[in-house]
Amino acid sequence: MLLRKIMTDMPETERARWAVVRLDKYETLPGLVLAADVDAGTATMRTRGPDEVAQDGTRTPTFKDVGYALGAGSIAIVGR
Secondary structure, eight states: OOOSEEOTTSOHHHHTTEEEEETTTTEEOSSEEEEEETTTTEEEEEEEOOOEEOTTSOEEOOEEEEEEEOOTTSEEEEEO
16 A cells, blocks of 8 residues: 655655655656655655865765645655
C-alpha cells in the first residue's frame, strides 16, 4: 500500500525511503521529501543549493526548500 501523506514530524530516515512523482510528466521531484499530500497535490522538497564559499576557500553546502502545488491527484508517493 502506498502512502497518501508524508509529514514533517516523520523521522528523516523514514522520509528518505520515499519519492514524490508528478503524474502529468511521470518525473520524480528532486530532493528529500519534507512533506507531501497526495489528496491535495502538494509537496515540499529539500534540494541542494549553491555552496557558500568563505574567503579562505572553504565551501559550505546550502539547502533550500521548494514547494509544489500541482493539484489534487497530480502526485504519487512511491518507494525509492
